[in-house]
Every structure is written in C-alpha cells, then in structure tokens.
Amino acid sequence: MIHLGLIGYPLSHSLSPRIHEAAFTALALQGEYLLYPVAPGKIDGLAALARHMRDGEIQGLNVTIPYKQTIMSLLDELTPSAQAIGAVNTLYLQEGKLIGHNTDAAGFLADLTKFLREPVGEKKALVLGAGGAARAVVYALLKDGWQVNLAVRRADLSQANALIEAFEPQAGSRSMDLELLEAGDLERLGSGIRVIINATPIGMFPETGFSPWPSGLPFPKEAAFYDLVYNPYQTRLVREAQAAGLRSTTGLGMLVEQAALSFACWTGQDAPREVLRAAVKA
Ligand code: NAP
Numbered sequence: 048m049i050h051l052g053l054i055g056y057p058l059s060h061s062l063s064p065r066i067h068e069a070a071f072t073a074l075a076l077q078g079e080y081l082l083y084p085v086a087p088g089k090i091d092g093l094a095a096l097a098r099h100m101r102d103g104e105i106q107g108l109n110v111t112i113p114y115k116q117t118i119m120s121l122l123d124e125l126t127p128s129a130q131a132i133g134a135v136n137t138l139y140l141q142e143g144k145l146i147g148h149n150t151d152a153a154g155f156l157a158d159l160t161k162f163l164r165e166p167v168g169e170k171k172a173l174v175l176g177a178g179g180a181a182r183a184v185v186y187a188l189l190k191d192g193w194q195v196n197l198a199v200r201r202a203d204l205s206q207a208n209a210l211i212e213a214f215e216p217q218a219g220s221r222s223m224d225l226e227l228l229e230a231g232d233l234e235r236l237g238s239g240i241r242v243i244i245n246a247t248p249i250g251m252f253p254e255t256g257f258s259p260w261p262s263g264l265p266f267p268k269e270a271a272f273y274d275l276v277y278n279p280y281q282t283r284l285v286r287e288a289q290a291a292g293l294r295s296t297t298g299l300g301m302l303v304e305q306a307a308l309s310f311a312c313w314t315g316q317d318a319p320r321e322v323l324r325a326a327v328k329a
Pocket of ligand 1: 151176177178179180181199200201206246247248249251259275276277298299301302303305
C-alpha cells in the first residue's frame with residue numbers, strides 16, 4: 048500500500064486526490080492520497096508529517112499554499128528546480144534523506160509544449176504576475192530558451208525585482224531575456240510575442256468575471272494564451288482570446304502534468320495523462 052498526500056491550508060477544494068486516485072487505478076496500484084490540512088499557527092503539524100515520511104509511514108507528499116517555502120527548513124536537500132524557484136511542491140525520501148522538489152515548472156513546460164503543438168519561430172513570451180507560480184513559469188521558459196518579458200501591476204516592484212534577480216544568472220549573457228514592463232509597455236510588445244501566460248489569480252472562481260488583460264488593449268496578433276487558472280474550466284481571458292481568433296487554454300493540463308510528475312517521483316511509474324485529465328474534468 049502506497050501512502051501519499053497533500054499538505055496545505057485550506058484543502059477542501061483540492062483536485063489532487065482525484066488525480067492521484069485515478070493514477071493508482073490506471074496503474075493497478077494499491078494506494079491512498081489523503082489531505083493533511085495544517086491550519087496556520089499549527090506549524091508543528093508540518094514537522095510531524097516530515098517525521099512520518101522519514102519513518103516510511105508516508106511515501107510521498109505534495110505541498111501547497113501556504114507552506115511551499117515554510118517546509119524547506121524541515122528538509123535535508125532541495126533539487127535544483129526547487130532551489131531556483133524558491134518553492135517546494137513535492138517531498139520524497141531518497142537514501143534516507145528528505146528531498147524537496149518542484150514539479151510545477153516541468154509540468155508547465157510539458158503542457159505548454161503540447162499546447163503549442165509545433166516549435167515556434169521566435170521564442171518570445173510575456174508572463175503576467177510575479178508570484179510563486181510566475182517563478183516556476185519563468186524558470187521553465189528560460190531553461191527552454193525563451194526570451195521572457197514580465198508584466199506586473201504593483202507599483203512596488205520589489206516582488207518582480209526579486210524574481211528577476213533570482214533568474215538573471217540563468218538568463219545569462221542575453222541580459223534582455225528578462226525585462227520588466229509597465230502596463231503601458233504591453234502595447235509596444237506588438238506581434239513578436241508568441242505566448243502570453245497568466246500567472247496571476249485573476250479570473251479564478253469565484254471572481255470569474257475578471258481578466259488580467261487590460262481592457263481596451265488589443266491582443267497581440269499571433270499570440271497564444273496560456274492561463275494558469277484552471278477553475279473555471281474556461282476563464283474570461285481564454286474565452287475572449289478565442290473570440291478574437293487566438294488559441295488559448297487554461298491550466299488544467301499543467302495541474303495534471305505536475306501531479307503526474309510527482310506521482311512518478313514516488314512510484315517510478317508514468318500515469319496516463321488522458322485518464323488523469325478525465326478524472327479532473329468529471
Ligand atoms: P501568488 O504567489 O499570490 O501570486 C499572484 C501574482 O498575481 C502576484 O504577482 C500578484 O501581484 C498578482 N496579482 C494578484 N492579483 C492581481 C490583480 N488583480 N492584478 C494584477 N496582478 C495581480 O499566487 P500564485 O501561487 O503565483 O498563483 C497564481 C495563480 O496560478 C493562481 O490562480 C493559482 O491557482 C494558479 N496556479 C495554477 C497551477 C496549475 O497547475 N495550473 C499551478 C500553480 C498556480 P500583487 O501582489 O501585486 O497582487
């Protein structure tokens with residue numbers, strides 16, 4: 048019996064149990080995926096779960112908001128992606144060491160590649176937002192050779208500047224790979240942008256009437272839209288981009304990919320993505 052689970056708070060709306068239970072069934076494995084809500088102020092709960100992993104009682108854990116950073120102090124090692132992104136979403140035990148890993152970046156890139164279908168000419172992307180998800184997205188894009196532009200709304204640029212500083216070494220000598228844009232600059236990006244990624248929560252349930260794209264600003268021609276938000280199934284951004292004749296998707300595929308990558312870390316098995324996707328949609 049394989050014991051897996053998710054640490055975070057709140058967790059009642061999590062889709063992760065459905066995805067992992069579908070993976071167990073599809074691969075004919077005996078296992079369970081439980082929710083471990085740890086209320087803020089009850090941080091001892093995190094240490095107890097880390098102990099259960101070291102004892103071998105739990106074989107794998109996902110970590111979500113608000114503990115993706117907090118958990119790090121309880122671990123022995125971080126993988127390069129978790130280290131660079133500054134967040135852990137997967138815990139596994141390797142040779143007695145508790146390892147913190149991040150599958151969001153690889154999950155995003157895998158799904159983006161599927162979504163774009165064929166290699167794009169100039170790899171130029173625009174990322175909206177500079178929070179935790181944006182860090183995983185920027186890490187993945189830079190690793191895959193994209194030029195990344197970042198757009199944020201906050202007048203205080205400390206969060207965006209921290210992201211840029213963290214990834215400048217990876218952007219390497221091509222120092223313009225990572226550029227901070229003010230809202231008014233979006234227009235001048237023009238048609239060179241191939242993909243625009245919403246890494247903000249704008250449009251997410253229950254505030255589904257909003258879009259992160261500035262109203263009145265035309266969509267860049269030939270851009271595709273990848274919205275990390277996956278609840279609702281179709282966000283306003285995705286609907287409006289489609290109505291303008293542009294390809295667009297929500298982040299359900301990324302959710303499935305990051306889960307499947309975590310599952311592979313724990314079990315060594317590759318779960319069929321279509322089965323997992325169908326389980327979430329249901
Ligand atoms: P986060 O750390 O709170 O960061 C959110 C970012 O969005 C911040 O830069 C924030 O800037 C910005 N933002 C928030 N409200 C905004 C608004 N009204 N206008 C413009 N910018 C705004 O959140 P996160 O963890 O990065 O998550 C972002 C979204 O990605 C969530 O909806 C999450 O569900 C989704 N996500 C999806 C997947 C997937 O598998 N598909 C994985 C991870 C995350 P300010 O601080 O200035 O507001």
